[in-house]
Amino acid sequence: MSNPASVATLTAAIDEQVERTHERVQGLYRELHRYPELPFQEHKTSARLAETLEALGYDVTRGVGGTGVVAMLRNGDGPTVMLRGDMDALPIAEQTGLDFASHERAETSEGKQVPVMHACGHDLHSSCLVGAAAVLAELRERWRGTLMLVCQPAEEVFGGARAMLDDGLYTRFARPDIVLGQHNMPALAGTVGHIPGQAMAAATTLGVTVHGAGGHGSMPAQTVDPVVIAAHIVTRLQTIVAREVPPEQTVVVTVGKLQAGTQGNIIPHSAELEINVRSFDDALHQQVLESIRRIIRAECEAGRSPREPEFRVLSETITLNNDPDGVAQLQRAHAAQFGEAQVFAMPRLNGSEDFPYFGTAAAGGFGGEDIPYVYWFIGATPEERWQATPGQSVAEKMRHLEMPHSPYYFPGNPVTLRTGIEALASGALAWLTAD
Ligand code: ZN
Ligand code: ZN
Numbered sequence: 001m002s003n004p005a006s007v008a009t010l011t012a013a014i015d016e017q018v019e020r021t022h023e024r025v026q027g028l029y030r031e032l033h034r035y036p037e038l039p040f041q042e043h044k045t046s047a048r049l050a051e052t053l054e055a056l057g058y059d060v061t062r063g064v065g066g067t068g069v070v071a072m073l074r075n076g077d078g079p080t081v082m083l084r085g086d087m088d089a090l091p092i093a094e095q096t097g098l099d100f101a102s103h104e105r106a107e108t109s110e111g112k113q114v115p116v117m118h119a120c121g122h123d124l125h126s127s128c129l130v131g132a133a134a135v136l137a138e139l140r141e142r143w144r145g146t147l148m149l150v151c152q153p154a155e156e157v158f159g160g161a162r163a164m165l166d167d168g169l170y171t172r173f174a175r176p177d178i179v180l181g182q183h184n185m186p187a188l189a190g191t192v193g194h195i196p197g198q199a200m201a202a203a204t205t206l207g208v209t210v211h212g213a214g215g216h217g218s219m220p221a222q223t224v225d226p227v228v229i230a231a232h233i234v235t236r237l238q239t240i241v242a243r244e245v246p247p248e249q250t251v252v253v254t255v256g257k258l259q260a261g262t263q264g265n266i267i268p269h270s271a272e273l274e275i276n277v278r279s280f281d282d283a284l285h286q287q288v289l290e291s292i293r294r295i296i297r298a299e300c301e302a303g304r305s306p307r308e309p310e311f312r313v314l315s316e317t318i319t320l321n322n323d324p325d326g327v328a329q330l331q332r333a334h335a336a337q338f339g340e341a342q343v344f345a346m347p348r349l350n351g352s353e354d355f356p357y358f359g360t361a362a363a364g365g366f367g368g369e370d371i372p373y374v375y376w377f378i379g380a381t382p383e384e385r386w387q388a389t390p391g392q393s394v395a396e397k398m399r400h401l402e403m404p405h406s407p408y409y410f411p412g413n414p415v416t417l418r419t420g421i422e423a424l425a426s427g428a429l430a431w432l433t434a435d
Contacts, residue, residue, distance in 0.1 A: 050069045131420070196322055252278040253277055
């Protein structure tokens with residue numbers, strides 16, 4: 001699509017189709033927002049998405065990797081482009097005050113009753129995916145290839161992407177040539193942000209049990225105190241980033257949970273820790289995890305712990321590394337669609353995603369070469385609010401705005417929905433119309 005005239009007519013054609021579909025997509029969005037579901041429980045959400053995609057003429061398969069949905073549109077010889085939207089919500093009580101706010105409650109996998117809210121905007125992502133599906137189906141005369149739409153469950157627990165891959169996503173349907181996905185962010189609505197290369201962090205949450213030998217608080221010599229051992233562990237873990245990680249690298253080690261004991265005069269039997277690690281290098285990430293295990297084992301030995309500590313990986317995901325050529329191709333497509341001024345350089349994020357499993361052969365378990373992928377960000381803050389927010393750069397302004405996972409976060413304004421549909425549709429067409 002190097003011919004400027006054909007780019008202009010394609011942009012106009014996308015605009016026309018978005019104009020026809022966006023009100024229906026807004027209705028779908030409000031419905032999904034009102035009835036959020038927890039990871040791997042997206043039964044109503046996935047059923048609604050599946051029936052909508054079927055009505056648009058897609059070949060739809062339900063129940064892929066649990067509640068996942070795959071929708072195919074085969075349209076002659078050409079590349080296979082995969083578009084991914086996630087569907088799950090969070091255990092948060094919504095405080096937005098919207099007339100379509102969630103009042104839902106659900107039971108977690110541990111049997112706990114919790115409120116549920118779409119506080120990360122995954123309702124927006126799946127609605128935009130449906131919008132793009134409508135646009136691309138209408139424009140099928142203009143492109144050749146295979147469109148593969150993936151409604152993914154359980155992103156928040158980093159489980160859904162691997163569940164779909166393990167269920168044969170690339171063998172039962174197609175192996176994509178490029179994988180595309182997006183996330184909303186507190187940036188100006190109507191803008192699209194790109195990051196070539198390292199974009200999001202690898203993340204692991206490790207659960208640890210440290211064993212002691214409990215007893216009376218007045219007789220410490222007859223006990224092994226796991227509280228003291230745990231305290232040393234927390235302090236010593238700080239030396240990993242300070243003394244073991246090269247200064248040019250970014251690593252975070254956070255002990256976010258530390259629990260032991262019931263009252264002051266009892267030395268408990270054990271202590272529980274949860275440790276969260278973030279980094280931008282998968283090899284270094286593994287090294288840091290090994291350092292954590294080494295320090296904990298050594299502190300347990302130093303503290304006379306009667307048993308080896310126990311480690312459990314509670315959740316994990318790998319770094320998100322955007323394909324630089326793919327980013328360049330998308331930036332051109334998005335600049336043509338939205339205008340150069342609407343495309344910005346997004347700062348790297350310490351947040352994490354399970355999206356990179358779709359492109360990383362070894363981690364995703366699908367074999368062969370890695371598949372290039374691009375993940376971009378769409379602005380979700382309405383213009384008036386953005387102008388009133390202090391700061392000059394996107395990064396500065398973001399510090400003053402609610403982020404995803406806040407009970408007040410609401411990315412679903414009409415401009416952002418439109419942008420999300422257009423970004424996916426124009427992004428897919430950058431591959432599907434290539435000569
Ligand atoms: Zn999230
Ligand atoms: Zn999210």
